[in-house]
Amino acid sequence: MAAAPAGLFAVYKPPGVSWCRVRDAVRARLLRELNEAPAPPPRQRIRFLPAAPGAGGAPGLVPAWVPVLAEHPLVRGPRFTQLKVGAGHRLDVKASGVFVLGVGHGNKLLTDRYHCHLTKVYTVGGLFGKATEDFSDTGKLVEKATFDHITREKLERILAVIQGTNHKALLMHSNIDMKTQEAYELAVNGLIRPMGKSPPIITAIRCLQFALPEFQLGISLTF
Template sequence: MQRSAASLMRSLHGLFPVYKPPGFTWKNVRDTLQMKLLKELNSIKRCSSSQPLLFLPEGSEGSSGVELAKVVTCVASLPKEIPSLPSLVNHELVKGPAYNWLKIGVGHKLDRLSSGVLVFGIRDGAKLLSSMYENHYTRDYTVCGTFGKATADFTDGGKIIEKTTFNHITRDKLERIIAMIQGSNQKAMLTHSHIDLKSQEAYDLAVQGKLRPKVKTPPLILGMRCLEFSLPDFTLEIQCMHETQQHLRKTIHEIGLELRSTAVCTKVRRTRDGPFTLDSALTHVHWDVDSLCRAIKECKASVEEMYKENIDLFLQNAKAEELLTSDVRSQ
């Protein structure tokens, strides 16, 4: 049984991930998604709730003779032999499309050259994006690079400003530089966490893998490892937070400089954004109402967990503020 457009609209509330291909901005993806959903909702046949009416002439005797007046009559009450006209009250050309706009919010954005998981919130789900932002989730990227040249914008399609040799680079040297970058960022993460590292709270968070800053910080790389190495190309897996895709490209450039060479970034692909992974992301062929409803339902558990973490964070901040206030009063 086909569901009505109003019933489908009631189901479109929540968060869901989509796959953004390279070469498109996040605005292009959002507008295309919105256009497809509105087109599908408006294509569903509307149920006519009004009773079709027919204006029939009726004669009556007056002072000047027989007068004709138009009387409104229900079609259902007319004899079958009298032809009736269809009601055009709810026709699309008369009333217009039922849905003209959908509220769709976007999470942590991807630039035009990047691809991967992009989280959207539809209707009331757009409000949940602020909770996702306040949780300061980590994100995973697969970043590819090529040694031997440097460009003005750190991409392989940018203006070349330098070419260098790279035959002296080995995987061991690359992994040493990766460990150095990871160590310096780990130290910065502990500084921004504002937690006593000798406390039980710090130990519990470290065991759960949740020891991370709870405030906005500069871009931090929490983990990095080499997946593939075949000169001049290499592939890294990077776990980070508060990053931009341009910062990741600049990191590839800096790795090349540390290895006495140069490097450019050839691909940036986000594989995870908080609890949302690439496996659950909808490709463009699945940008329809039914697929979105299923994706929102599948992500419901992740959203509930996000709410729980947000409440825990609020209680931790309230407790810290209360302790700070009591210390000030005691002084």
């Protein structure tokens, strides 16, 4: 039995494509290229074959090395027919970005990676003055409002309040005694993370672009 590849790697998902289609495409490509790779020569085994006529000796059997026909590609078929590929997290169909896939035994590492509570960074675009039923730019418009009174300073004040509220939630879910030296060092290095299952917590949020009515935010999440 051939050994299947194993490990973790990142893959880019374009917008308009579901994450499972990307995963399936990667799996199909890996299987095809694995089966197209040069195969090792078939094993040899000893068989006793009839002696060639006219050898000058008495008729009988002679030992000979012959390939194991059961391992011939036309008999065996493709070396790889299945490959387990798992996703570390998922992205919305309309989103684009990088997510992690696990292959073979590398899928076990996805659980370890999840429990590390690594920070995920998102870039989100928005439009003031309009609201849709599904909060997307292609959803049905359900409300319109004015936006001339909005300034970048007002937006950044609101973002600061959001970040402060989430920082309190992060401290609560970290289960760390904030009076200890360990807590101080973790806070200085920005390494405080939830210790168990928690709701998504914003660790950082800032305005990247502001050009009314459009704006763009950079959001760092952990959970």
